[in-house]
Amino acid sequence: MSVWSALAITLVVGAMTYGMRAIAIVGLADREIPLPIQRMLKSVGPAVLAALALNLAAGGEGSGPSISWPEALSLVAAAAAAWWSRNVIVSLVAGMSVLWIASALL
Incomplete structure (x- = not known):
């Protein structure tokens, strides 16, 4: 695996993780737990x-x-x-x- 492939995979996985967390935070922003x-x-x-x-x-x-x-x-x-x-x-x-x-x- 090349350095660019590893970097691209890292960035994609990081963006997906950030997106999942952001969806949870935004989805619960106006709700009482x-x-x-x-x-x-x-x-x-x-x-x-x-x-x-x-x-x-x-x-x-x-x-x-x-x-x-x-x-x-x-x-x-x-x-x-x-x-x-x-x-x-x-x-x-x-x-x-x-x-x-x-x-x-x-």
Whole structure:
């Protein structure tokens, strides 16, 4: 594949993605999102972060679980902070702090 073909494909896919998002935004611009959907949307961020963390812990490359002690400690700290505070930012700060400290010490 030539550079121009790759560039053209990238631009077309980018324009299609932008168009799909713009249609959703424009289509919902003057409408009120129902309360049950608003409550469900609050869980999207934590669910994505949990999926990424579990993918890391389970070995996302298909080679099986390969997690180090600092990573395991940070996952436990982030889970405890999330359970205690019910706040994504607090859990991120707790997990990353423990990861950095444990990586420096272990």
